[in-house]
Amino acid sequence: MDTILSILNDIDDTIDYDNEPRLIDNHLLDSFGVITLVSELEEAFNIEIDAASMVPENFNNVEAIWNLVQRKQGVSA
Amino acid sequence: MITYTNEIYLVFFLPLTLLAYEICPKRHRGKVLIAASYVFFYLISKWLFLYLFGVSVFIYLAARLLERARRSGKRYGKIILIFSVLLPVGLLLALKYTNFIGENVTRLGNLLSGGTAVFQPWSILLPIGISFYTLEAVGYLLDVWWGRIPAEKSLEKVLLFLSFFPKLMEGPILRWQDTEATLFSNESLKLENLETGAIRIFWGLLKKIMIADRLAIVVNNLFANYASHQGLVTVLAAVLYTTQLYMEFSGVMDICIGSAKLFGIVLPENFRQPFFAKNASEFWQRWHISLGAWFKNYIFYPMSTSSLVKKWTKTGRKKFGKGLTRAVTSALCLFPVWMANGIWHGAKWSYIFYGLYYFCIILFETVTEPYWKKGMEKLHINMAAPWYRAGQRVKLLCIVFTGEMFFRAENLHVGVHMFRSIFTGSGMAELKGHLLLNVGIDIDDWNVIIAGLIVVVLYDILKELNVFSLEKLRAMKLPVRWSAYYALIFSVIIFGAYGEGYQAIDLIYAGF
Amino acid sequence: MHAEAKKHAVRFLAFVLILFAVLKGISIGIDGVCLKKKGIVTGRLQNVVGCMNEPANSLDIVVLGDSESYNSFSPMIFWKNNGVTSYVMGQSGQQITEAYNNLSEVLTKQNPRLVLLETNMLFRSPAAVSDKANVLYHAVNQNFSVFRFHNLWKRVGKASSSVMDNFFKGYTIVENVNAYEGSADYMAVNKKDSQISDHVRKYTQMIADLCKEKNIQLVFYTAPSPVNSCMGMSRAVTAYAKELGVPYYDLNLKTAELGINWQTDTYDKGDHLNASGAVKVSQYLSRQLAAFHLPNHQNETAYQSWARLEKDYEIRMMAVLERNTKWQISL
Numbered sequence: 001m002d003t004i005l006s007i008l009n010d011i012d013d014t015i016d017y018d019n020e021p022r023l024i025d026n027h028l029l030d031s032f033g034v035i036t037l038v039s040e041l042e043e044a045f046n047i048e049i050d051a052a053s054m055v056p057e058n059f060n061n062v063e064a065i066w067n068l069v070q071r072k073q074g075v076s077a
Numbered sequence: 078m079i080t081y082t083n084e085i086y087l088v089f090f091l092p093l094t095l096l097a098y099e100i101c102p103k104r105h106r107g108k109v110l111i112a113a114s115y116v117f118f119y120l121i122s123k124w125l126f127l128y129l130f131g132v133s134v135f136i137y138l139a140a141r142l143l144e145r146a147r148r149s150g151k152r153y154g155k156i157i158l159i160f161s162v163l164l165p166v167g168l169l170l171a172l173k174y175t176n177f178i179g180e181n182v183t184r185l186g187n188l189l190s191g192g193t194a195v196f197q198p199w200s201i202l203l204p205i206g207i208s209f210y211t212l213e214a215v216g217y218l219l220d221v222w223w224g225r226i227p228a229e230k231s232l233e234k235v236l237l238f239l240s241f242f243p244k245l246m247e248g249p250i251l252r253w254q255d256t257e258a259t260l261f262s263n264e265s266l267k268l269e270n271l272e273t274g275a276i277r278i279f280w281g282l283l284k285k286i287m288i289a290d291r292l293a294i295v296v297n298n299l300f301a302n303y304a305s306h307q308g309l310v311t312v313l314a315a316v317l318y319t320t321q322l323y324m325e326f327s328g329v330m331d332i333c334i335g336s337a338k339l340f341g342i343v344l345p346e347n348f349r350q351p352f353f354a355k356n357a358s359e360f361w362q363r364w365h366i367s368l369g370a371w372f373k374n375y376i377f378y379p380m381s382t383s384s385l386v387k388k389w390t391k392t393g394r395k396k397f398g399k400g401l402t403r404a405v406t407s408a409l410c411l412f413p414v415w416m417a418n419g420i421w422h423g424a425k426w427s428y429i430f431y432g433l434y435y436f437c438i439i440l441f442e443t444v445t446e447p448y449w450k451k452g453m454e455k456l457h458i459n460m461a462a463p464w465y466r467a468g469q470r471v472k473l474l475c476i477v478f479t480g481e482m483f484f485r486a487e488n489l490h491v492g493v494h495m496f497r498s499i500f501t502g503s504g505m506a507e508l509k510g511h512l513l514l515n516v517g518i519d520i521d522d523w524n525v526i527i528a529g530l531i532v533v534v535l536y537d538i539l540k541e542l543n544v545f546s547l548e549k550l551r552a553m554k555l556p557v558r559w560s561a562y563y564a565l566i567f568s569v570i571i572f573g574a575y576g577e578g579y580q581a582i583d584l585i586y587a588g589f
Numbered sequence: 590m591h592a593e594a595k596k597h598a599v600r601f602l603a604f605v606l607i608l609f610a611v612l613k614g615i616s617i618g619i620d621g622v623c624l625k626k627k628g629i630v631t632g633r634l635q636n637v638v639g640c641m642n643e644p645a646n647s648l649d650i651v652v653l654g655d656s657e658s659y660n661s662f663s664p665m666i667f668w669k670n671n672g673v674t675s676y677v678m679g680q681s682g683q684q685i686t687e688a689y690n691n692l693s694e695v696l697t698k699q700n701p702r703l704v705l706l707e708t709n710m711l712f713r714s715p716a717a718v719s720d721k722a723n724v725l726y727h728a729v730n731q732n733f734s735v736f737r738f739h740n741l742w743k744r745v746g747k748a749s750s751s752v753m754d755n756f757f758k759g760y761t762i763v764e765n766v767n768a769y770e771g772s773a774d775y776m777a778v779n780k781k782d783s784q785i786s787d788h789v790r791k792y793t794q795m796i797a798d799l800c801k802e803k804n805i806q807l808v809f810y811t812a813p814s815p816v817n818s819c820m821g822m823s824r825a826v827t828a829y830a831k832e833l834g835v836p837y838y839d840l841n842l843k844t845a846e847l848g849i850n851w852q853t854d855t856y857d858k859g860d861h862l863n864a865s866g867a868v869k870v871s872q873y874l875s876r877q878l879a880a881f882h883l884p885n886h887q888n889e890t891a892y893q894s895w896a897r898l899e900k901d902y903e904i905r906m907m908a909v910l911e912r913n914t915k916w917q918i919s920l
Contacts, residue, residue, distance in 0.1 A: 027362060031373050032443055035381040035410065036403070039390050048387075052223030054378035088725065268597045521743040559604060566608065571739050577633045 004065050007040045017062050024056035034059055041065070047072035079120040081246065081332045082285050087278070090117065094242075095339060099266050106263035107233050110340070114240040118205060121246075125204035129240055132165050136214045137235040140221045144228035147221075158222050162215050169211045172201055177424030206245045208421060212371050213239055217253050219375055226254050234261050243336040247329060247586035249347040249367035252374075259343045267341060269551070274338035276547055279565045281331025286573040288529040289325035294517040296321050300485060303495050307502030310512065311495050315482035322481060323351070324533070326365070326586050350541045355469045357438045357476055368421070372414045380410040404444040411440055426489040434480055525572045612735050619734040619741060628753035629744050633680045634737070636759040637691055640676045641698065647892075648699045649883045650675035652759065653688040653796075654707025660861040661812035661840075662705070664758035665902040666871040667878070668895050672885030677759030683710055685792040690727045692796055696803055702883055704800055708811045708826045708837075709818075711785050711793065757902050762864050764909045769851040769859030775815040776823065776841055783821030785829055797833050806881060809837040812870060813844050815851065815859035838877060840870055847873050853913055864909045 008017050011033050015023070023029040029037070037059065038049050049072060058068045079085045094113040101109050118126040139161035146154030176198040183196035217238070220226045229235050237260065244251060251260075299306065299314035306314065327348040337344045351364035361369045380386060386409050393402035419432020453460055479496070486492035514520060539545035550558055623629055630638040636659060640651065650673060652662050658679030667673040678691050688710060730737040755762045772778075785793075800807040809830050811818060818841045830837035840847060847869045851859060854866030862870060886892040 030358065030362065031377055032358070032407065035378070035406070038382065039387075039406070042387070049382060051379040051382045052225065054374070054382060055225060084726070268594075268601060519743070555600075562604070563608070563611075567611075570612075570735065571742060573739070576737065576739060 001062065001066055003044050004041070004062055004069070007037060007044065008062070008065075010040070011036055021061045024060050029059065037065075041069060045069050045073060079117060081243075081329055081336070082282060085120075091336060091339070095266065098340060103263050103265075107237055107261060110242075111233065111237050111240060114237070114242040114245060117242040117245060118240065122202070122205045125202060128204045128207075129210065130236070132168075132210070132214060133236045133239045134232065135161070135164065136218060136239070137229065137232050140218055140228040140235075141230075143218065143222050147224065154222070158218065161218055165211045165214050169207055172203055172207065174420075174424045175199060175201060206247070209244070209246075209248045209250055210239045212250050212368075212375075212421075213252075216250075216371060216375055219379075220253060229253075237261070241337070241342075243333040243342075244344055247326070247333070248365075249330065249333070249345050250371050251345070251367070252370075255345055256343070259341060262341065264341045266339070270338055270341045273548065273551060274335045274340075276550070276562055276565065277335030277338060278332050279562075279569055280547060281328040281333075281335060282569045282573065283529065283565060284324040284328030284331065284533060286575055287569060288526055288533070289321050289328060290574040290579065291518055291522045291526050292317055292321035292324065295513075296485070298516040300487070303486070303491060303498075306495075306504060306507065307498045308500075308504030310504035310507050311482075311499045312478070312504075313508075314495070315478040315485075318485045319478050319481040320530070322485075322585060323348075324530075329586070350537045352470070352474065352477075352537070353541050354473055355466065356442050356473060357435060358442055360473060360477065361435070361439075368418070372417060376414050376417055377410050380413055381406070386410065400444075400447075404440075407443045408440055411436055411443075415439070422484075427483055427486060427492055430489055430492070431480055431484045434483065438476055522574075529568075529572070612733055616732070616734040619738050623738070623741055624734070628756075629741065630738065631744075633682075635756075636676075636678050636680060637694075639756070639759060640678045640691075640695055643676060643699065644891075645698050646700050647674060648676050648701050649673045649886075650703045650705060650878070651692070651695055651699065651701045652677040652679060652705045652707065653683070653692060653710075654679040654705075655683040655710045655713070656681045656861055657709040657812040657814055657817065658683075658705075658707035659759055659761065660763065660863075661707070661867050661870045662874070663760045663867045663871040665760070665899050665906075666868065667875045668887075668899050669903075670872070670875040671879060671883060672887035672892075673875075673878070673883045674886060674892065674895060675758065679707065679759065682713070684713060685710055685789045685796075686723045689792045689796050689799075690723070690730070693727075693799060694731060696799065696805075700803065701805060703806050703808055703878065703881060704796070705808050705810055706793075706796065708809050708822075709814070711789050711826065711829075712783070712822060713789075755905065757898060760867065762902075762905060762909055763856050763861075763867075764864055764913065765856040766853055766863060766913055767856055767858050768853070769815050769855050771815055771851075771859060773844075773851065775859075776818060776820045779819045779821040783819070783825045785825055790829075793829075793833070797835065807833070807835050808878075809835050810874065811837075811839045811841055812862060813840045813847070813849050813866070814861065817860065838874070840873065843873065863913070864906060865913055868906070868910070 005017055008015070012029070015028050017023075020026070020028060024034070034054070038054075041047065042049055047069060049068070053068060053072075058064055079090060090113070094109070097113070098106050098109045115126050115130075118129060139157060142157050143154060143161070145151075146157055176196075180196045180198065183194050186192060187194055217226075217235075221228045229238075234257075238251065238253060238256070241251075241260065296314065296318045299310070299317065303311070303314070330347040334344045334346070345367055347366050349363040349366060351360055354360040354363050386406055389409065390402060390406055393405060397405075415432040415436035416429070417432070418435070419429040422428040422431065450460070459465065482495055483489070483492035486495055513523065536545070550561055553561075624638050625642065627642075640648075650664075650667065652658050652675065654677075656679065659677045662675070662677050662679075664675040664677065667675050678695060680687060680691075688706070692704065797807055799805075809826060811823070811826065818839075823839045823841060826839065827837055849866060849869055854862055854869065856863035887896070
């Protein structure tokens with residue numbers, strides 16, 4: 001979780017990630033933010049995020065991102 | 078011919094469809110909407126509706142096959158995917174670009190051989206809305222392939238999804254998962270929906286027939302006589318065209334979304350106060366949203382998660398550092414998006430230029446953003462300060478106006494000429510010579526345009542600040558609400574550019 | 590829930606009723622006040638409104654057609670020669686459906702002996718308007734002037750147009766000269782599709798039926814126009830007129846008899862006639878139409894305004910003819 005938060009803060013530190021449930025739907029994180037996030041996540045957690053996972057539900061908040069990472073770790077483990 | 082802003086649609090087609098929909102039993106209402114949509118299609122493109130029907134059946138079957146292949150992990154799934162995506166896209170390209178390619182190949186041949194061959198263009202009839210439902214079909218297939226949605230078992234739903242008349246001519250481009258909740262619910266008509274839908278339609282009519290159709294006359298005149306204009310006049314032509322396009326396209330979207338709302342169907346918004354964006358990339362998240370979203374979902378993200386880009390990111394970081402890697406990654410993902418955007422608009426070099434123009438600007442913005450931010454911090458400049466924001470907006474407006482000028486110009490040559498002409502003179506003499514009263518509309522028309530624009534701009538500001546919107550109007554007291562409705566309806570009736578003395582003006586985006 | 594639904598339905602009805610009441614109210618205002626003012630309506634509806642404003646049952650001839658009609662037919666000449674009252678109800682680019690609608694509208698107020706139809710309109714490709722739509726437009730236009738004359742707001746508070754000084758019962762004097770330099774034998778070349786479409790036939794038949802019902806003689810004529818006419822069209826109209834049992838005058842075939850001089854008689858290189866051209870056509874037609882034995886109103890007191898208008902017309906027209914033509918064309 002903390003790793004994700006620090007990655008997110010690297011991308012944009014003006015957002016209160018703990019209290020924002022809809023990062024994508026509220027246009028806080030744009031598509032460049034998302035792809036930066038994806039490549040950082042892949043690097044940090046050693047996972048592969050595929051095209052099928054690129055939906056708002058997976059990136060809308062820290063918890064959703066965490067779930068995504070866990071799912072992907074489950075796949076690669 | 079039927080179009081969203083004429084009486085045939087508003088007075089006959091829409092009420093009759095509503096009536097048929099309401100008196101039909103619930104389980105047949107989807108069929109009523111499909112029948113109405115195909116009638117709508119037929120009224121514009123005649124028997125070419127068979128094309129849409131064929132594509133719908135094909136997509137329906139392909140999606141089901143894809144799903145089966147994916148579930149059983151069969152290898153042929155990918156082959157089916159490629160084939161089923163390439164077929165509609167290939168047909169779209171063939172129909173739209175055959176003449177363009179033929180012409181340019183002939184020109185190239187002439188250039189190489191010194192010949193003077195002339196390409197005889199074929200007369201190709203385009204089915205209406207092909208650019209829009211082709212994207213919807215491809216999006217649907219990809220989402221099924223990626224397992225985001227199940228393949229639809231009912232052919233009826235797929236037929237309706239691709240043909241639904243309010244979005245048939247110029248979008249918004251639908252995504253299955255965003256519209257299925259209301260598109261297939263077949264609910265009875267509700268006064269609430271009728272009210273919000275109708276008022277949305279009138280709001281769109283106000284933008285389209287009160288403002289855009291008057292500006293169209295001016296813009297046609299200014300662009301037709303581009304060679305005699307310079308400086309401010311050329312700038313004005315670009316500004317007025319951008320205004321016309323926004324009023325027209327967002328106005329028609331209001332009518333489309335309102336029309337669907339009458340049936341209780343919610344279509345996605347296509348505009349979100351675009352001129353409040355702070356940069357070009359945000360602009361495209363607010364302007365023609367459904368197109369930008371389609372490119373993002375089906376080109377940009379797949380590109381960014383492709384093995385090519387991932388490989389580059391891994392090796393690039395080690396060898397070239399973060400900044401350069403980021404720049405190249407952005408370019409790799411962005412180029413196909415903007416190339417596709419240009420090509421999608423049509424077979425013209427101007428459109429390809431338009432796509433590449435935004436590619437360059439957005440790439441530049443993305444790559445320099447971190448450095449820019451650091452620079453601003455060092456200089457202690459507050460990027461949230463009003464003057465800074467204002468500067469950003471002015472810059473964005475310049476970018477948008479220039480882009481639309483090239484987009485509208487007869488061809489790239491003319492576009493370049495116009496751009497240069499901005500700097501070759503002031504145009505003041507022309508403006509002082511009452512040019513604006515000699516471009517096809519009179520002073521009264523100008524007053525209507527200005528008054529209309531003030532209303533729309535005020536509304537956009539209030540909406541952006543989340544203070545007021547048409548949807549919020551419903552919650553207001555009856556006298557306020559009714560006054561607003563009457564004001565809107567009478568403005569359209571009295572100040573609309575229709576009837577004697579005005580020509581009906583074709584929809585711009587229906588041509589793409 | 591039921592009461593709620595009822596309340597909503599009542600409100601909805603109230604809203605629509607108020608809307609219609611206001612639309613009708615504005616329409617009545619436009620009809621009763623605005624349209625009575627001379628010169629307030631300009632543009633395409635000028636002739637239609639002008640014709641509707643004539644005193645009831647005061648017209649002997651009503652002319653339908655596009656710009657060829659109101660550039661060739663000058664009612665004042667018919668008054669001077671025969672004491673006949675006529676009005677040109679033509680509009681630029683008139684569609685056959687409009688001609689039918691206008692005629693049925695004017696026949697509610699007038700009972701003319703002749704209806705003249707300029708035939709260039711018969712070859713205009715019809716606007717894609719379905720019959721049902723046309724019926725609706727017509728009904729809406731007649732009952733809700735707020736739609737038809739919605740542009741009147743532009744004229745509010747403005748002086749009446751100076752156009753009206755030159756306006757004589759649907760005919761406007763056009764002074765400009767821009768010679769037609771092409772072949773005098775222009776009828777020999779077929780330039781246009783000479784088919785009369787089914788849509789046009791249908792509405793022309795409706796016009797013919799309407800005339801028959803009201804005991805009105807329908808007459809076709811074609812104004813001389815090198816740009817618009819050819820032999821194929823002439824033959825097509827001749828055959829069609831025969832089919833309908835309607836007299837037909839193709840003045841393209843009579844240019845020598847009329848004395849048309851293409852150097853002086855057109856204002857746009859042979860598309861439309863100017864003042865001197867219109868005089869020649871009207872002189873000729875007034876002689877031809879004498880065969881229909883129309884009444885002479887010259888000595889009737891109710892028609893004194895026609896005599897006064899004719900004086901004004903003569904002064905203006907003579908000045909124009911003097912400037913434009915080397916030969917003095919008499920009126």
